[in-house]
Amino acid sequence: MTLAWDKKMACAAEHADLLIERMGNNPLQILIATQKAFNHVSDDAICRVASALGLPLSRILGDVEFYSFLSREPLGTYSVLMSDSITDWMLGSRELFLRLCGNLGVSPRVMRHDGLATVGKTSCTGMCDQGPALLVNGTAVANLSDDRIDAISRLMEKRIPLAAWPDEYFHVESNIRRRDWLFQDWRGPILEGEALLQEMTDAGLRGRGGAGYPTAKKWASCRDAPGGERHVVCNADEGEPGTFKDRVLLQHCAGRLFEGMALCARIIKAKKGFLYVRGEYRYLEAHLEALLAARRDADFEIELHWGAGAYICGEESALLESIEGKRGIPRVRPPFPVTFGVHGMPTVVDNVETFCAAAAIAAGGGREFRSLGTAESCGTKLLSVSGDCARPGIYEYSFGVSVDRILEDCGAGNVLAVQVGGAAGNCLDASEFGRKICFEDLPTSGSVMVFDRSRDMREAALNFSRFFAHESCGFCTPCRVGTEILAQAMEGISAGRGSGEDIAEIGNLGSILRASHCGLGQSANRAVLDMLRKFPEHFERGVN
Amino acid sequence: MKTISLDGAMVPLAEGQTVMECALAANIPIPHLCYLPGFAPHGSCRLCTVKIDGRFASACTQPAMEGQHVEIDTEELRQVRLSLLRMLFVEGNHYCPACEKSGSCRLQKAAYDEGMLDLHYRPWYPNRQMDASHPDVLIDRDRCIFCELCVKASRDVDGKNIFGISGRGIDTRLVVNSKSGLLADTDISAQDRAVEVCPVGAILVKGRGFEVPIGKRLYD
Amino acid sequence: MIRLATCSLAGCFGCHMSFLDMDEKFLALVERVEFDRSPFTDIKSVGKCDIGLVEGGLCNEENLAALKEFRENCSILVAVGACAINGGIPAMRNRFSMDECLAEAYLDGIGIENPQIPADPELPVLLKKVCPVHEAVRIDYFLPGCPPPAGAFEVLLEALLKGEKPVLPEKLIHYD
Structure with missing residues (x-):
């Protein structure tokens, strides 16, 4: 260690005190800031945060060891995390990762001896339409190629600060390929209160996060729930591999999102709202902060709350725990958030797309919304399309659109399989491309990943099973242990040393995983089972 | 009187009881580890997994409700419990x-x-x-x-x-x-x-x- | 005659001792079975057998070879005792590196004279980790316990000799 480094460490703890002063009482947000300032959260900083907030040490340590963007060990001046989604793999991320490690002379996850860099991997960063991607000190760099990796390596070796890197590296495309109802500029007289709830009910608005609960019913339940201070929470923690529509909505429609949250707040009488954004989208911070600062609403304040690398926090009750600054462990339900949400108070938690749709309905979009879609699924849905296709990006369709149609529009040919709903979703083979995106057939938060006939579906199965093992919160036995057993079995099969028993085991794990505490474990082998059933020949290659 | 069916036995249920509490009160065993009367139910070991109206749930956290049909001692659930126990044994060092x-x-x-x-x-x-x-x-x-x-x-x-x-x-x-x-x-x-x-x-x-x-x- | 083989891999022969605890029933057993490889016969390699009982887990190459030989030759293979089933006490070395284990045993331990790590080519190569037998071969039945009680051997063999699937009563299932 250099002398300068030691000095920096010494002031880290003091700096933690400053951060506490500046950032209020949320341990997670303080820890994220500490990590950013000092490339780790030292044991001393953990103690100081705990004592300043009057919390047990284990609460703070628990956060540091739970969220994957926080680290007790110092990371390099440049902390690089390569996005490890299956779509990144398909675009060559694993080769680029090795190239970067080679360029810098580092082993994965081990800081270089001079403290220059630490290079690791992270779950899908939501840049699937412009991958491979990485995060450097929390900021996204997309469209990676050999050249770009080499250039980045040189910048790091010269210790050029990120601010002086070429702007184009940090450019993120929106790639909106198809606009429909949601992207229209609805400007009618704004409906409020009961009239809005009625309009949302008439329009048939259901939650866009995937579960599809009627939104007006949720808002009304929260309004009618006993309890004091209420909260509105927007879930922008889209961690499902292959999903990136919330990123685009935050970029283009944040104003409408805030309107939707405010409309909800006025109905449920909330004074405070939280926008929980996944840490991977940190590059949006300035944009969102500016829009929030420009809001003129003295009665309803919206606070930005950042995630720190935990897929499970997309589960609404884990997200609430995270907002309270705890480890993201899903709560026992019931009670549901509408009665027992942030700090035990009635809370509405909805997806970005849902709030945007509610605001559009309030501004006169209701009638048209009702006319679109299917009987059970009104309106439109944003789909995030990635993988083997000519035009990856965001597509807005009326519910009921067939997979065939999507494939045609995005320029996918010679398609072997389509994964709908991300790692937790379903894998379709060509015989099922007539199926429709809607709550009646294929409910989804919008991830559509295309695999052409050159692909080995073992890769996808391996990627997804590793993903779940990495993202399991560890609370319940079946998910904590079962996802790891699943991943080990897939590793064996992928390495060509699997057995028939491994394949049987993956099937057996299904009923055990269904006993999990939350949806993560319950759906952890759904896609892998689909792939095994539909593409057995791919898996037999890896079995002795 | 409100009742709940536990493996076919009609068992009375009191307001606010969980399925586990109903079963314990009626002397119908449901295997469990992380649950201990006197402490808030946790639901992490999942050993008390039962099937309520066809869906898996942990008996210790699930509120009992009138008319629920709960399966406990079935071959499927025995297999789930056995697997959960094996998982607990392999993830630690239990000598x-x-x-x-x-x-x-x-x-x-x-x-x-x-x-x-x-x-x-x-x-x-x-x-x-x-x-x-x-x-x-x-x-x-x-x-x-x-x-x-x-x-x-x-x-x-x-x-x-x-x-x-x-x-x-x-x-x-x-x-x-x-x-x-x-x-x-x-x-x-x-x-x-x-x-x-x-x-x-x-x-x-x-x-x-x-x-x-x-x-x-x-x-x- | 039913042919029966037994062996102890990384075990302590305690399971074999417990097997003998059948006492007079053991005499009735030898009327019905012929022992192949076993410490009881001192036969060193296993021939075609109906039943194989394996005590102990795998800690070296020799264990692995013996286990595979048993699997190839025995129609029914039974893992006997805690070590065969989960590695048992020998597996407690798994938390240490091989170097640490050897140093403690042969170099730095208390009371060691002429410290040196044995390197005779006759000695089997140690496996990096001790592991249970089901990791290497398919096992048909398991008899837990440290050791399994004599009664468990009785139940097991009684059923197998009748061609039935053994079912251990709960009082004969224990892990210690």
């Missing part, structure tokens, strides 16, 4: 012959009850830290099943708040609320409820060596 708790261990007893003869899965042999720093109390993390009973007992009964859970996924671990992370730097005592509630041999009182002869232990 019963060398464990002071053997014979009085709820994990071991549950495995006997389910007729577990083998591990089925590959054992992981994790490398977990032991804490023998305290003169009277020992933590052997190899045996911890993350039921959090010690966390709750220490916080809510002993009023000391000595334990917590940290980490994620398979790196989940029991931690101690002291700057050193060691038990020696806490005010734990061998008489604490937190020590007594440990269902396995993860938290043990020191200075006792296999005091109760085989055959006379709690579950012998």
Whole structure:
């Protein structure tokens, strides 16, 4: 260690005190800031945060060891995390990762001896339409190629600060390929209160996060729930591999999102709202902060709350725990958030797309919304399309659109399989491309990943099973242990040393995983089972 | 009177009861580990998984409701319980012959009850830290099943708040609320409820060596 | 005659001792079975057998070879005792590196004279980790216990000799 480094460490703890002063009482947000300032959260900083907030040490340590963007060990001046989604793999991320490690002379996850860099991997960063991607000190760099990796390596070796890197590296495309109802500029007289709830009910608005609960019913339940201070929470923690529509909505429609949250707040009488954004989208911070600062609403304040690398926090009750600054462990339900949400108070938690749709309905979009879609699924849905296709990006369709149609529009040919709903979703083979995106057939938060006939579906199965093992919160036995057993079995099969028993085991794990505490474990082998059933020949290659 | 069907038996249910509480009151056994009457239900071990109207649920956390049809002792659920127990055994290091708790261990007893003869899965042999720093109390993390009973007992009964859970996924671990992370730097005592509630041999009182002869232990 | 083989891999022969604890019933057993490889016969390699009982886990190459030989030759293979089933006490070395284990045993331990790590080519190569037998071969039945009680051997063999699936009563299932 250099002398300068030691000095920096010494002031880290003091700096933690400053951060506490500046950032209020949320341990997670303080820890994220500490990590950013000092490339780790030292044991001393953990103690100081705990004592300043009057919390047990284990609460703070628990956060540091739970969220994957926080680290007790110092990371390099440049902390690089390569996005490890299956779509990144398909675009060559694993080769680029090795190239970067080679360029810098580092082993994965081990800081270089001079403290220059630490290079690791992270779950899908939501840049699937412009991958491979990485995060450097929390900021996204997309469209990676050999050249770009080499250039980045040189910048790091010269210790050029990120601010002086070429702007184009940090450019993120929106790639909106198809606009429909949601992207229209609805400007009618704004409906409020009961009239809005009625309009949302008439329009048939259901939650866009995937579960599809009627939104007006949720808002009304929260309004009618006993309890004091209420909260509105927007879930922008889209961690499902292959999903990136919330990123685009935050970029283009944040104003409408805030309107939707405010409309909800006025109905449920909330004074405070939280926008929980996944840490991977940190590059949006300035944009969102500016829009929030420009809001003129003295009665309803919206606070930005950042995630720190935990897929499970997309589960609404884990997200609430995270907002309270705890480890993201899903709560026992019931009670549901509408009665027992942030700090035990009635809370509405909805997806970005849902709030945007509610605001559009309030501004006169209701009638048209009702006319679109299917009987059970009104309106439109944003789909995030990635993988083997000519035009990856965001597509807005009326519910009921067939997979065939999507494939045609995005320029996918010679398609072997389509994964709908991300790692937790379903894998379709060509015989099922007539199926429709809607709550009646294929409910989804919008991830559509295309695999052409050159692909080995073992890769996808391996990627997804590793993903779940990495993202399991560890609370319940079946998910904590079962996802790891699943991943080990897939590793064996992928390495060509699997057995028939491994394949049987993956099937057996299904009923055990269904006993999990939350949806993560319950759906952890759904896609892998689909792939095994539909593409057995791919898996037999890896079995002795 | 409101009733609930437990494996076909109609059992009365009181307002606010969970399925587990109904079953216990009616003397219908549902295997469980992390649940202990007197503490808030946790729902982490999932051993009390039952099928309620066709859906898996943990009996200890699920509110009992009029007319529910609960399956407990079915072949499917026996298989699930057996697998869960095997999972708990392979993820830790459970060497019963060398464990002071053997014979009085709820994990071991549950495995006997389910007729577990083998591990089925590959054992992981994790490398977990032991804490023998305290003169009277020992933590052997190899045996911890993350039921959090010690966390709750220490916080809510002993009023000391000595334990917590940290980490994620398979790196989940029991931690101690002291700057050193060691038990020696806490005010734990061998008489604490937190020590007594440990269902396995993860938290043990020191200075006792296999005091109760085989055959006379709690579950012998 | 039913042919029966037994062996102890990384075990302590305690399971074999418990097997003999059948006492007079053992005499009735030898009327019905012929022992192949076993410490009882001192036969060193296993021939075609109906039943194989394997005590102990795998800690070296020789264990692995013996286990595979048993699997190839025995129609029914039974893992006997805690070590065969989960590695048992020998597996407690898994938390240490091989170097640490050897140093403790042969170099730095208390009371060691002429410290040196044995390197005779006759000695089997140690496996990096001790592991249970089901990791290497398919196992048909498991008899838990440290050791399994004599009664468990009786139940097991009684059923197998009748061609039935053994079912251990709960009082014969224990892990210590």
